[in-house]
Amino acid sequence: MRKIVILTGAGISAESGLGTFRDADGIWTKYPLEDVATPEGFARDPELVHTFYNARRVQAAAARPNAAHTALARLQRDWPGEVVIVTQNVDALHEAGGASDVIHMHGTLAGALCAICGHRWLAPETMDTTTPCPACARPAARPGVVWFGEMPYFMDAIYDHLASADLFAAIGTSGQVYPAAGFVQEATACGARTVELNLDPSAVVSNFDETRFGPASRIVPQWVCDLLDQRG
Incomplete structure (x- = not known):
């Protein structure tokens, strides 16, 4: 072997x-998965998704x-x-x-992805709907993670x-x-x-x-x- x-x-x-999806009192219980972990949820309310992943980024940075x-x-x-x-x-x-x-x-919480041109870069600690893509300059930053429904x-x-x-x-x-x-x-x-x-x-x-x-x-x-x- x-x-x-x-x-x-x-x-x-x-x-x-760092909690799992199934923890009774973890961060995931505060948000429906379809709202914060799907492309459709990001399209509906990108600010909510950014708020969720900003919190996850802080939580992960503090973990050992x-x-x-x-x-x-x-x-x-x-x-x-x-x-x-x-x-x-x-x-x-x-x-x-x-x-x-x-x-x-x-993917990783440390990554950012442009929803328009596909460019990837190191995510800042916080992102929002105004965060520009370093490559195309459009405000289309999203977390660089794979959501449900994505490959x-x-x-x-x-x-x-x-x-x-x-x-x-x-x-x-x-x-x-x-x-x-x-x-x-x-x-x-x-x-x-x-x-x-x-x-x-x-x-x-x-x-x-x-x-x-x-x-x-x-x-x-x-x-x-x-x-x-x-x-x-």
Whole structure:
């Protein structure tokens, strides 16, 4: 076993204070998803969307990586083969924990995107409907994240990694959002062994060869230790 491909979701950042869609009292409960996380919502009320993502940007900037993030960075550093981290998260906690070359399939809070010309740049701490695009100068800035109904980034590269993986791990994902929810089936079809690490079983848990349940800050470091003990 040489190449490991890891998919992470909101569950890996929850213990760093960043809530998931399903938290009972998190930031997402204050806004309907269709209003702040869809292209249609942005078209209806861009100021509301900017207000929401400005708050998320501040929240993410204050968060710190937890033991699960640093464990995956250790795995990248010490594993004798390739370790690819693909994340659905838009925070930078993997990088803050020491990971490198993380594939952000849903974009990042640190990015801005022009809704007209497609130019991308580093987002300021706050944006609003008057924020101009540095390339075309039009006031069409939007968060550089993938919303519901949009195609995630880097899909060709991700599927190439899944096709060559010896081990595929999903950490802190619900298994309810596609295409990421189908990665386990893709990896299995290409011959990889699969493992789910989660607080609770995901919607696609039956597709995994192995499962481990518990807080990410506990089960991910233990899993990494077990893998590194087995290297040869």
